[in-house]
Amino acid sequence: MENILEVLEKIKNDARFRQRVEHIETIDKKKGTYGNLEEITPEIRNFLKVKNIKLYKHQTECIREVRKGKNVIITTPTASGKTLAFNIPVFEALNTGKNHTALYLYPTKALANDQLKKIRQLEKITKIKLYPDIYDGDTPRSRRPIIRNKSRIVISNPYEIHHILSWHYKWDKFFKNLKFIIIDEAHQYRGVFGSNIAMLFRRLKRILNFYDSFPQYIISTATLANSREFGEKLVGEKFEIIKKDYSPSGKKYFMLYNPYFDGAGYYSTHQETKDLFLLMVKNGLKVLCFTVSRKMAELIINWAKSELKNGIEDKITAYRAGYLPEERRQIENNLKTGKIIGLTSTNALEVGIDIGVLDCIIISGYPGTLISTWQQAGRAGRAKKDSLAVLVGFQNPLDQYLIKHPEYIFKTQTENAIIDLKNPYIVSGHIMCASAELPIKFEKDKNLFGKNIVEYAKDFEADKIMEKTSNGWIYIGRQKPSHVVSLENITSDTFKVLNNGKILEIMNKVQAYREAHKGAVLLHRGEKYVVKEMDEEKLLIHLEKSDIDYYTDVLKSVEIQIKKEEKIKKIKDLKLRLGKLKVEENFFGYKIKKYDKVLGTEKLDLPPLEFNTIGLWFNIPEWIKEKVIRKNLDFEGGIHGIEHSLIAMMPLIVMCDRWDIGGVSYSKYPYSNKASVFIYDSYEGGIGLTEKAFYLFPKLIEITSALVRDCKCGSGCPACIYSPKCGNENQPLDKEASKIILDELDNLI
Amino acid sequence: MFCSNCGKKVSKLDNYCNNCGELIHGYSRIIKRWNSSSNKPEPIEKLKQKLIKQYRGKNLGSIIKGRELKNSNGSCFVIEEKENIDIIKLDINKAKEKIASDLKLIYGIGKITEFKLKKQGYKDIYSLREHPRFKKDAKKFTELLENLSTNEIVEWICRWFSKSHPLIFCSSAFCDINDYIILDIETLGLYNRPIILIGMARIEKKEINIKQYLIRDLEEEASTLKNFISNIGKTNAFITFNGAMFDVPFLQERLYYYGIPFNLKRLNYDILHFSRKVWKEKFENYKLSTLEKFILGVKRKTDIPSSHVPDFYMSYLENKNIGPLIPIIEHNKQDIISLANLFAKINKEWKIF
Structure with missing residues (x-):
């Protein structure tokens, strides 16, 4: 596509953009390699003919492995035809075995809808009637028995499975005949969430075995550093891996764009993003822009609209979580048909929803993981067209480091997806759920939940949650266990956002405090609304449409309080503590802004958002602090750095995702006036992460100290002291100071 | 003490192994979090204590006429009784x-x-x-x-x-009049918990034969279910109170839970639904207790509300005292009798239309 080259030339030559281009990585175009199948059923052959599809080699390899009865992980990129690679063998098998069934699991409802469309099309053309349908929380009661008994492909999500397992008798027919379980977008199941899902799959497997069912698993995931290990841990089976991508792709340009090329910058990242977005739209490129927040997705569209005319302003829109499903579907269709050519979105579109061919992706701010970065960039350039991806860096040190070190993005492997099969909090919860699904029998269930199941069961009995009988250990607790155990962090109350009594969107409490407090400007599909009232009791937010030309930014502070110290470990003169913490977020006011200018600030009177958890903390001995200061280093930057690097290394010690853990450091903790570092579980009530790290602390310090000491970067980088989830934009940080503190701590221990 | 995972020595004070991170003790502490107390109704302590006192030292067999049955899954206890009720079904x-x-x-x-x-x-x-x-x-x-x-x-x-x-x-x-099975169960909760009593009755000339299968110990649940299903043939039809929503799926769930693949799907004449139609807008609610009070004129002597059944049953188990069990058995029997009478009433009401 010449347009891409033209636009690239413009960016490279135009004084407005020129200096800001830090790097352009060219990824060569690639010819497709097609594969052959020894046999192909007439139905599928006809489908491929009608759709004019020639199968790529990775697709035929996948089909072949599935036909052999193997479990398969396919990790080829977005748009490489993964879906077809498993849909074909599933359809073949379900066509031969007239009662066979398949279960598809998706992490979101939007994806389930998208998949249903694809399967229905396949069904229509192949004339293999499978009655595919979605079975989730939205499925009406009256449809449920029909789907269970008739549909041979059921599309659902892990949350639904969690709740239906204890009603397995209703699925008797479906489960008895289950031949395939397809787990799509599986990379989302990592960290604590992933560990929960892994246990859920063990519960599912246990029920399936009861019905004499031993299905094949097909996992589809984004590229991971450890896909095989991940897949095997997720479901506890051996897998064949299909990872080489044989689909053709046009030339790809990946540009690293720095608004702060001269250190200070002229415009904010958001303004720069808008200008790039406009450039693409004006040059007729189909563009999708990922933003870090819902508000920015809306603002960028608003700004861009005011600079477009001749109807083009109507061809751009925002797309984000919070929109109602019909709205989203309409936008998806408009994008496919060309009614929409420019879109801003939060990571809602990062997943594989089919939105047709895009020319260009703008990623406004590093999304926090390389997995996400590549998922987002991968949305551009389907088929043979050239495409462009632009990463626009923020001013924070992490983004700046990435923009200036292309090798970090282009040469390092994506993150590991970690799953812990031993976390006692998670495992025990699922053992409890399992006991309500079928009586627990140690000999069999040990293989699924580990040998400690014996200990758990005895303690459950002592608490009158289980009872030992000759039929196994049965559940006798008071509540439905799947209501007590939640797969994800418990979501708090949800607010309804109303305009003239009509629901505009739904948001959770944290989002509401951040974006829909009284006086906040809320943007929805380009329209501006001012929040008139936030009714905390009825969980309603009342809006009024407005044509004001400003927007708002909430101001918040975070404070940690020690609620109860439960354990203390003295390691020479370092005292490590473990206990209950209260993390309090205060939304104390908001800024009124026009473009990047602050027009004023207003006070807010909201109760703090509290969150109780378990964490560990320690004070830095005074003499270490003195040593750092004597060397003229920034002590505050030093402890901030060690907080980040400790969190970065936690996944190695306690098998979690770094996003599962939070931390705060104080050069002077207000309650003790001591320099303190806090690290806590980002889960209400704690989930055993920092608790375990407490006992392994010397090891944690040892590897963290080695990490920072051996990191070859100059003043810090994402591999050592920069954090993708820092609330203070990675400031201040001082790597030298961090190094000294960690060395001393390591020596001490 | 040594770590079960890596074999290194561990201190008594540590919950996790300091070498490999294996959880050593503290399971019970973790499990506490799953013991979230639900909204238990205010216990009817007075009645419960009175019963416990009254029945102290007594055994079930001496108070309640019943017999023990055995099958491959174990034993169970059945109480049989007859009650005079004249049911004339539709022509x-x-x-x-x-x-x-x-x-x-x-x-x-x-x-x-x-x-x-x-x-x-x-x-x-x-x-x-x-x-x-x-x-x-x-x-x-x-x-x-x-x-x-x-x-x-x-x-x-x-x-x-x-x-x-x-x-x-x-x-x-x-349906043949002998094919009706009046059914009502008592359980420890609304979902996923054991059944403690299965009450059923068959209709014969001018009387009903009540059979109550009592689970004397949670151990007996599976064997009781087995005995219960031996009563059920292909042509049976259930008469229940909200049974399509509760009793039948609950029994079905428990059967599958114990790996007894018996399909309970039968015709189900749900008295709750028909009562709503027959006595439309007559009552504030259509609970069985309301209907029996106003339509049948039944006044229960000592009755415990259904919501207290789990609590009473657990007290019976914990104290090994049959006192709290007595009103459960009575309650269930009365439910069955009322169901039969309501069925008879609806037959009469709808005969004319």
């Missing part, structure tokens, strides 16, 4: 007539068409067998009626009408 021919008179049961016939057809002289579905357009369906349906294929008839009616429609009730006339 088969009248029921047939009534059902056949509703032309709307035939595909393509709505209210207006029915009105027109009746004017033309098609007084029932039998006469529609001569109609050029509707004869096919009419023949099919009348055949079902003639063969008294109750399941298919109910299925057919459900296609057009709600499950509480009087025509569904009419179909109960086609």
Whole structure:
């Protein structure tokens, strides 16, 4: 596509953009390699003919492995035809075995809808009637028995499975005949969430075995550093891996764009993003822009609209979580048909929803993981067209480091997806759920939940949650266990956002405090609304449409309080503590802004958002602090750095995702006036992460100290002291100071 | 003490191994989090304590007449009793007539068409067998009626009408009176918890035979279920109170839970739904206790509300004292009797229409 080259030339030559281009990585175009199948059923052959599809080699390899009865992980990129690679063998098998069934699991409802469309099309053309349908929380009661008994492909999500397992008798027919379980977008199941899902799959497997069912698993995931290990841990089976991508792709340009090329910058990242977005739209490129927040997705569209005319302003829109499903579907269709050519979105579109061919992706701010970065960039350039991806860096040190070190993005492997099969909090919860699904029998269930199941069961009995009988250990607790155990962090109350009594969107409490407090400007599909009232009791937010030309930014502070110290470990003169913490977020006011200018600030009177958890903390001995200061280093930057690097290394010690853990450091903790570092579980009530790290602390310090000491970067980088989830934009940080503190701590221990 | 995972020595004070991170002790502390107390109703302590005192040292057999049954899964306890209730069910021919008179049961016939057809002289579905357009369906349906294929008839009616429609009730006339099973269970909770008592009754001339299967110990649940299902044949039909929503699926879930692949799907005449129709807008609510009070004039002596059954049962287990068990058995028996009486009442009420 010449347009891409033209636009690239413009960016490279135009004084407005020129200096800001830090790097352009060219990824060569690639010819497709097609594969052959020894046999192909007439139905599928006809489908491929009608759709004019020639199968790529990775697709035929996948089909072949599935036909052999193997479990398969396919990790080829977005748009490489993964879906077809498993849909074909599933359809073949379900066509031969007239009662066979398949279960598809998706992490979101939007994806389930998208998949249903694809399967229905396949069904229509192949004339293999499978009655595919979605079975989730939205499925009406009256449809449920029909789907269970008739549909041979059921599309659902892990949350639904969690709740239906204890009603397995209703699925008797479906489960008895289950031949395939397809787990799509599986990379989302990592960290604590992933560990929960892994246990859920063990519960599912246990029920399936009861019905004499031993299905094949097909996992589809984004590229991971450890896909095989991940897949095997997720479901506890051996897998064949299909990872080489044989689909053709046009030339790809990946540009690293720095608004702060001269250190200070002229415009904010958001303004720069808008200008790039406009450039693409004006040059007729189909563009999708990922933003870090819902508000920015809306603002960028608003700004861009005011600079477009001749109807083009109507061809751009925002797309984000919070929109109602019909709205989203309409936008998806408009994008496919060309009614929409420019879109801003939060990571809602990062997943594989089919939105047709895009020319260009703008990623406004590093999304926090390389997995996400590549998922987002991968949305551009389907088929043979050239495409462009632009990463626009923020001013924070992490983004700046990435923009200036292309090798970090282009040469390092994506993150590991970690799953812990031993976390006692998670495992025990699922053992409890399992006991309500079928009586627990140690000999069999040990293989699924580990040998400690014996200990758990005895303690459950002592608490009158289980009872030992000759039929196994049965559940006798008071509540439905799947209501007590939640797969994800418990979501708090949800607010309804109303305009003239009509629901505009739904948001959770944290989002509401951040974006829909009284006086906040809320943007929805380009329209501006001012929040008139936030009714905390009825969980309603009342809006009024407005044509004001400003927007708002909430101001918040975070404070940690020690609620109860439960354990203390003295390691020479370092005292490590473990206990209950209260993390309090205060939304104390908001800024009124026009473009990047602050027009004023207003006070807010909201109760703090509290969150109780378990964490560990320690004070830095005074003499270490003195040593750092004597060397003229920034002590505050030093402890901030060690907080980040400790969190970065936690996944190695306690098998979690770094996003599962939070931390705060104080050069002077207000309650003790001591320099303190806090690290806590980002889960209400704690989930055993920092608790375990407490006992392994010397090891944690040892590897963290080695990490920072051996990191070859100059003043810090994402591999050592920069954090993708820092609330203070990675400031201040001082790597030298961090190094000294960690060395001393390591020596001490 | 040594770590079970890596074998290194661990201190008594540590919950996790300092070498490999294996959890050593503290399971019970973690498990506490799953013991979230639900909204237990205020316990009726006074009554409970009185019962415990009254029955101290007594054993079940000496108070309640019952016998022990055994099967491959273990033992169970059954209490049998007779109660005088005169149930006269609907007349088969009248029921047939009534059902056949509703032309709307035939595909393509709505209210207006029915009105027109009746004017033309098609007084029932039998006469529609001569109609050029509707004869096919009419023949099919009348055949079902003639063969008294109750399941298919109910299925057919459900296609057009709600499950509480009087025509569904009419179909109960086609069952043999011995095929009815009045059913009511007591459980430890609404979901996923053990059953503690299965009450059932069969109708015989002017009386009902009540069988209550009591689970004396949670150990007995599976064997009790097995004994219970030995009562159930292909042609049985249940009479329940909200049983399609609760009792039957609950029993089914527990059967599968213990790996007993018995399918409980039978016709179910739900007294709750029919009562709502028969005594429409007469009562504030349609709980069994309300209906029996106002329609049957029943006054229970010492009764415990259903919500307290789990608590009483657990007290019985914990104290090894049969006191708290007594009102549960009584409560269930009274439920069965009231159900039977309501069924008889509805038969009378709907006889005339």
